[in-house]
Amino acid sequence: MIRYRFFEIWRFLAALLIMLYHFSHFAPPETQWVKDDLERLRPLLDLFFIISGFLIFTRYEREVKDVATYLTYLGKRLARLYPLHLFTLAYFVLVGLAVQVGWSNTGGNPDLFDWSALPTQLLLVHAWGFEDRLSFNFVSWSLSAEWFAYLMLPVILIAYRRAGLGGLGLLVLLSFAFLEALVASGVTPFRRWIDIDSWGAYRVFADFALGAFISVLAARSRLRIVSTLYPWIAVMATCVSMLIGMTVYVNIALIALAIFLAAVTEKNRPAVCAYPLFLRPAAIVSFGVYLWHPVVESLMFSLIWSRYLEGHSSGIFFGYVAVSMLITIIIAMLSFRFLENPVAGYFLSRLGGSRKNDRVPQG
Template sequence: MRDQIDALTSLRGIAAILVVLYHYTGSFLPNLSVSQHTSFIVKGYLWVDLFFLLSGFVIMHAYGQQFRSRVDWPSFRTFLFGRIARLYPLHLTILVAFVLLELLRATLTQSGVDDLQREAFEGGKNLPALVEHLLMIQAAGLQDGLTWNGPAWSIGAEWLAYLFFPVLASFLFGKGWRAHVVICLVGILGLAVIADNPRGLNLTYDYGAFRCLFQFCIGAVLYQVFRRGSMRWLHHDMAFVVIASITTGLMHIGANDLLLPPVFALLILSLSGNKHRIASLLTVAPLRMMGVISYSIYMSHMLVLEAIQLGSHVITGHGFGHWLDAPTSVLALMVLIAAILLISVGLYRYIELPMRHALRGSRFARLYVYAPTAA
């Protein structure tokens, strides 16, 4: 596996925090009234599209060479096991925490506590949905809404993209630029088709898998553009500033969702080859660390939100943000983001990293994954 591109790692961390802001400034902190001033936060669901493009780019960068000449079972199972070791330990940990939170809700209800919004194991917290999360098929359109850890729908969508990746990588390495253009056009057309609805690209449990796959493929093509040294003019600081400004402006005015993925693509290409001041700014230790723990940030923030909401209903009978005015809500938001960062550092150090290493170094992996004769 190749080395990371640090600027893209930091970009992933920034996007994760922006997703947190999107989820925390809605009904959770209703008195902020952010949407009255800008659509930048309201359009925060689009940062997940940046994740999908980044994922295609980074996975192609890290694993594409394995499938350059052909796709065989040993390389395929090694790749998939590596992705399971990367995603599943934290996914399972957070899922268990959600189950414990529902058990706490049930205990409180039996103790006579009222005003908990809903009964335990209702509202998407049911057994069939739990099984779907365990199998990472929660973006396959089997439910009528988001379930359990809502943001994890994108992890299920990416898992489906990983199943397709080896064939995609082999195809891209064997074809010229015309095939790459065709893939991008098909991806953009596919996005246009699924976005033809009142929610735009804000598709999750229903068409989220397609939303991911189209952009994952485009991201893989972006890596081929980067690898061949094309469009180097994008690597200059001024190019990044212009693209970032366009991104911010489009989000601020609430532009059509379909305008953002192409701009995100340019943003990724610009950062991937930047060796100047922008790269230096984005690779400072705090930003890079935020990127390293971005998966933990993304996966844990809804658990924190739901735990706080439950506690608030127990204590006050209302949601957490009910009593907070705008200035206090801003302060609460800052404290919560700091808390999520600390929690995410802990999750990364004590769950993500050790469990990933343990799985990859396990006896099972040696016998059934990495062994040349593994069945």
């Protein structure tokens, strides 16, 4: 079984850049350019989603055959997503309650604590168009959107099983056309689909369909690429394209090319993509880094930095950022080992799965 170590590394690096972007909102005025430059890397979120679509399709294309296997697959995915979502949501609910009763006036923007949105948060449907703005753990919109894409996997499977690669290609085109129509209609509060978050389910489904398309292309490819240089050139070209402001479809095409080259390279020569084993505990927790960093931000920046340290030099700020990022990575590693895996294992055992032999896929 191919491990796709490239994807582990890229998702981890993307999670770090997203975390740096959010922390940089607290930067001194003279370094606001950092936030502005990182803002241009927004399509890296789509790297996350396209890779997820690739991995989910690769893992479950043959396994999901009927209602029973579909429900088993959904149970595994929910076991992966929901425990940490619920835990971080509970944290922000407690912060919101503390703000509401006057025990605290920090910990995040007061607009985050939209109590009317709590039901959709609990049901994991808050990025399906039911809400017009983000609330509580603001990055959890992507979990809601991925959950939608997981539920819609049969649409992708039917397109492939009925019409092959051409069916997947058509589904990709229709999905992005729907996004364009959704934005043009004025139904959403967004002018570009690349900015969609509270309606992000439809953006992520398009990315998932593209990931499935790339998965089939890579599996069928006869290219003899064995050097890691080509995938890295492609991903660097993607970042440059974003920074210089190329159109979103150029960026998406470059992301797709990078993922394709990485998959083909690792298929041809898995060992060449290996990285030191001691780095793996950090590299595999990109999901945790992504979901935990708003919690760290609320404590380290909205509370401590804004109250006690704001106004210090840029050097002190970025040193503080580095410490905060390291704290986030450590929390994510501990969470993966002591919270997410045990809870997921318990959940799967209740469904009749084996924790030893049925590891929760990272997807």
